[in-house]
Every structure is written in structure tokens, then in C-alpha cells.
Amino acid sequence: MEDIIFGKNSVLEALISGEREINKILISKNIHNDVKLNKIKELAQANGIVFQFVAKEKFQPYAEYNHQGIIARISPVKYYDLDEFLEAAHENASLVILDGVEDSHNLGAIIRTCVCAGVDAVIIPSRRNVQVNSIVEKTSAGAVNHIKIIKVNSLVNAVQKLKNNNWWIIAADASANDNYFDVNYNDMNFAVIMGAEHAGVSRSLLKLSDFVVKIPMMNDFNSLNVSTALSAIIFETVRQKIRKTAKVK
Amino acid sequence: MEDIIFGKNSVLEALISGEREINKILISKNIHNDVKLNKIKELAQANGIVFQFVAKEKFQPYAEYNHQGIIARISPVKYYDLDEFLEAAHENASLVILDGVEDSHNLGAIIRTCVCAGVDAVIIPSRRNVQVNSIVEKTSAGAVNHIKIIKVNSLVNAVQKLKNNNWWIIAADASANDNYFDVNYNDMNFAVIMGAEHAGVSRSLLKLSDFVVKIPMMNDFNSLNVSTALSAIIFETVRQKIRKTAKVK
Numbered sequence: 306m307e308d309i310i311f312g313k314n315s316v317l318e319a320l321i322s323g324e325r326e327i328n329k330i331l332i333s334k335n336i337h338n339d340v341k342l343n344k345i346k347e348l349a350q351a352n353g354i355v356f357q358f359v360a361k362e363k364f365q366p367y368a369e370y371n372h373q374g375i376i377a378r379i380s381p382v383k384y385y386d387l388d389e390f391l392e393a394a395h396e397n398a399s400l401v402i403l404d405g406v407e408d409s410h411n412l413g414a415i416i417r418t419c420v421c422a423g424v425d426a427v428i429i430p431s432r433r434n435v436q437v438n439s440i441v442e443k444t445s446a447g448a449v450n451h452i453k454i455i456k457v458n459s460l461v462n463a464v465q466k467l468k469n470n471n472w473w474i475i476a477a478d479a480s481a482n483d484n485y486f487d488v489n490y491n492d493m494n495f496a497v498i499m500g501a502e503h504a505g506v507s508r509s510l511l512k513l514s515d516f517v518v519k520i521p522m523m524n525d526f527n528s529l530n531v532s533t534a535l536s537a538i539i540f541e542t543v544r545q546k547i548r549k550t551a552k553v554k
Numbered sequence: 555m556e557d558i559i560f561g562k563n564s565v566l567e568a569l570i571s572g573e574r575e576i577n578k579i580l581i582s583k584n585i586h587n588d589v590k591l592n593k594i595k596e597l598a599q600a601n602g603i604v605f606q607f608v609a610k611e612k613f614q615p616y617a618e619y620n621h622q623g624i625i626a627r628i629s630p631v632k633y634y635d636l637d638e639f640l641e642a643a644h645e646n647a648s649l650v651i652l653d654g655v656e657d658s659h660n661l662g663a664i665i666r667t668c669v670c671a672g673v674d675a676v677i678i679p680s681r682r683n684v685q686v687n688s689i690v691e692k693t694s695a696g697a698v699n700h701i702k703i704i705k706v707n708s709l710v711n712a713v714q715k716l717k718n719n720n721w722w723i724i725a726a727d728a729s730a731n732d733n734y735f736d737v738n739y740n741d742m743n744f745a746v747i748m749g750a751e752h753a754g755v756s757r758s759l760l761k762l763s764d765f766v767v768k769i770p771m772m773n774d775f776n777s778l779n780v781s782t783a784l785s786a787i788i789f790e791t792v793r794q795k796i797r798k799t800a801k802v803k
Contacts, residue, residue: 418779421778533781537785541789541793544790
């Protein structure tokens with residue numbers, strides 16, 4: 306099994322992070338040479354990775370992707386195991402749990418946001434959720450290689466395990482009473498559950514949650530995209546962390 | 555000139571808001587009948603808008619769009635004029651200024667976030683920025699009909715005008731010293747400038763800004779998507795507003 310990644314940024318990110326085995330890089334003969342491409346060639350050479358210049362017709366099978374004339378064949382993304390993750394010690398750690406996110410662009414944007422905000426891992430279910438495919442990898446700007454992605458068979462079991470390990474569970478739901486900034490996210494390990502674009506977080510997970518929070522809507526138009534919603538919540542947890550550190554100093 | 559909007563949600567939103575003149579609705583004969591479709595037919599009928607059931611082959615010209623078997627031909631989005639906007643009285647109002655956002659999905663997500671957060675208007679330049687096209691409309695889930703979109707020839711002139719009218723200007727830039735949550739957004743009219751995905755906010759606009767703020771990165775991976783970045787900033791301004799109101803009560 307091989308994955309395809311495409312675009313200069315994604316290929317460069319994969320080379321830099323070194324997390325995934327790169328089998329081959331294909332570069333279009335018509336590609337514009339620039340700093341990024343030179344860096345890609347330099348890193349590939351240094352790491353003994355084959356790269357090949359090919360006619361642009363060779364890219365026809367990848368027409369659906371915005372490949373910019375470069376693709377790499379790489380080993381599939383490595384999913385992590387929740388039990389292993391929980392065996393390590395965690396302090397003030399954070400997780401994001403996705404319950405039924407179906408859109409690849411959303412998953413990519415979410416993973417990117419999580420890496421920027423220092424989230425420790427993202428948990429996705431093995432069914433009824435988009436998996437980490439090429440489009441996710443590209444939208445994430447390579448962020449998939451900078452964070453643990455944990456795949457589980459049952460989100461309910463996963464949340465139960467987290468609770469048994471003293472993690473706090475916060476679900477985002479439009480009908481909640483409390484605002485997301487009413488929760489104090491400091492001094493605990495917590496997981497934020499984001500729901501599917503239409504259905505929201507499943508009832509069984511809401512029941513297990515310690516807090517259910519909403520993003521206040523300032524308009525009669527309640528339809529925030531899941532990745533922008535997560536960004537508002539997760540950077541509030543960052544704000545609180547930084548504010549607390551500033552006070553202690 | 556006509557625009558095309560597509561997908562059940564966008565068409566329904568356009569019918570409900572009534573902001574745009576709908577010339578005709580085309581519905582695929584193979585479409586699945588549901589609550590939304592019934593509502594669309596009901597509203598179209600009530601407003602004397604023609605809808606037509608056609609063979610799915612008629613949708614071939616729109617293959618690039620995720621149309622779900624329904625499109626509407628409508629009058630183009632109505633852009634507002636900055637001078638007119640500034641003639642009205644504003645108190646604790648907010649604006650978002652986009653400096654070179656090129657991706658339709660990003661613009662759609664940004665407009666959607668702005669409507670949810672109660673932003674008064676979005677300013678885009680007439681060049682070097684994506685305009686409000688069908689993909690923007692669709693990604694915004696119809697939000698383009700719930701907010702003023704102001705198009706200007708020169709962002710520098712626009713910012714200067716805002717300053718002359720006592721608006722505060724806040725630019726988001728990765729190299730800023732201050733965090734976005736260090737600014738007090740209450741008791742003023744303010745505009746947040748977001749830059750292009752790669753180049754950031756132009757130097758000429760940075761110079762005119764009263765504050766330049768960054769989103770703190772918790773990882774060595776500084777690459778937040780512009781729509782998720784805006785979400786973090788704009789909902790911090792919402793948080794401050796709600797917190798202030800709560801204190802006064």
C-alpha cells in the first residue's frame with residue numbers, strides 16, 4: 306500500500322519531517338524551478354530518495370489533485386494506538402476527538418490548527434469519518450506528519466478510557482448552555498469532541514462529556530464550519546495557558 | 555450578468571434571505587425529495603419563482619460544482635460602497651478586511667465565520683483577491699446574503715478612510731510581538747486585516763495599522779489557514795464583548 310502526496314509544500318514537509326518513508330518523487334519537466342523545488346531535490350539526494358523528471362502527461366492520473374507538477378509516493382500515514390498514547394505520562398495535555406467529520410478539507414484544516422495550537426493528538430473513528438487521505442494531507446500543509454493521529458474502533462470506548470485515565474471531556478454542541486470560554490482548561494488533561502458538520506456530536510458521547518459548550522452566535526445564522534469552530538475553541542485554551550504562565554512569572 | 559448558486563442549502567438560503575433576485579431554479583429529475591427540497595419548492599411557488607425539473611444531463615455544464623442536483627440562476631451578489639457604509643452611525647462595530655485572499659473556499663469560510671460572529675461587513679479589494687463567485691457562495695452556506703460585502707479599488711485608501719472616521723485598525727501578522735488577545739476590542743469600532751495565505755498583510759497596510767497582532771504558535775509549524783486564523787481572532791472579540799456585558803449586568 307502506498308499513499309500519494311502532492312504539491313511542493315506537502316512533499317517538502319514530508320522530506321523535512323522524515324516521519325514517512327518516501328519511495329519515489331515524480332517531478333514534471335514543465336515545473337517552475339524555485340527555492341522550494343531546489344530544497345526538495347537537495348533533501349531527496351541527501352536521503353537517497355529517487356526523484357525523476359517526467360513528461361506532464363504522466364500526471365494525468367492525478368488530475369483531480371492540485372499537484373502543481375510534483376507528487377511523491379510514500380508509505381501510508383502511521384496511525385497511533387490509544388492505549389500506547391495513554392501509557393505515557395501527560396500533563397496539561399490536550400486531544401481533539403472527531404465524531405463523523407466527512408469532508409477531507411475540513412479534516413486537513415483541523416489537523417493543521419491542532420498542530421499550530423500544540424494539541425497532542427487527534428482521535429478519529431475507523432468508520433463514519435474521513436480517513437487521512439492525500440487531500441487531507443495536502444490541506445493540512447503537511448501537518449499530518451507533526452501530530453499523532455489515533456484511530457479507534459469505538460469513540461465511546463475511547464472516551465471511557467480517557468475518563469478512566471482522568472482526562473476531562475468537553476463536547477462542542479450548538480444547543481449547550483455554557484460558552485466555550487466559560488470552562489477553565491488549565492491544570493488538566495482534556496479532550497474536545499467536535500461533531501459532524503450536520504449531525505453534531507452523537508448523543509452517546511454527549512452523555513459521557515463533563516462539559517458541553519457552545520460558540521455563541523451573534524446572528525440568526527448558526528452554521529459555523531467545523532474547522533473554524535474548532536479554531537475558536539482550541540485557541541481559547543491556548544490563550545488561557547499563556548495568560549496563566551504570564552501571571553505565574 | 556447572472557450568477558449560479560448550487561446545492562440545496564445555498565438555494566434555500568437565497569430564497570429565505572430574499573436579498574438576491576432568483577431568475578430560475580433547475581432541479582434534477584433524479585434528486586432525492588426531502589424536507590429542504592419541499593421547502594425550496596414551497597418558497598419558490600410563494601414568490602412566483604420558476605422552477606423546472608430537468609434531466610440530469612442538463613447539469614453537465616456544472617459538473618465542477620458539487621450541485622447535488624439543484625442550481626439557481628440569480629442576480630450577482632450586491633457589493634456595498636464604503637462611503638455609504640461609513641455614513642451610517644456605528645458603535646462597537648467590526649469589519650474584516652481581506653488583503654489578497656485567493657482561495658474561494660477560504661473566502662466562503664471567512665464570510666460564514668463573520669456572519670456567525672456578528673461582523674458588520676467584509677471589505678475586499680477589486681483586484682488580487684478572489685471575488686464572490688459560486689464556490690464562495692456555496693462554501694459560505696449562503697452567508698454571503700447575510701452580511702455587507704464592500705468592494706474597494708484601493709485597500710490603502712479604504713483603511714485611511716476608516717482611520718479618518720475613528721475606526722481602529724488591527725492587522726494580523728505572524729511576526730508581530732503582541733498576541734491577538736492582548737488587545738481590548740471593546741468600546742471601539744475596529745477592522746481586522748487578514749493577509750494572503752502566503753504573503754501576509756502588505757507592508758503599506760501594516761504601516762497604517764494601530765495594532766499588529768499574532769496568533770501564538772505552540773509548535774514549530776507556523777502555518778495556520780487564513781479562515782481558521784480569523785476565527786480565533788474574531789471569536790476572541792466576541793468573548794470580550796460578552797464578558798463585558800456580563801460584568802455590567
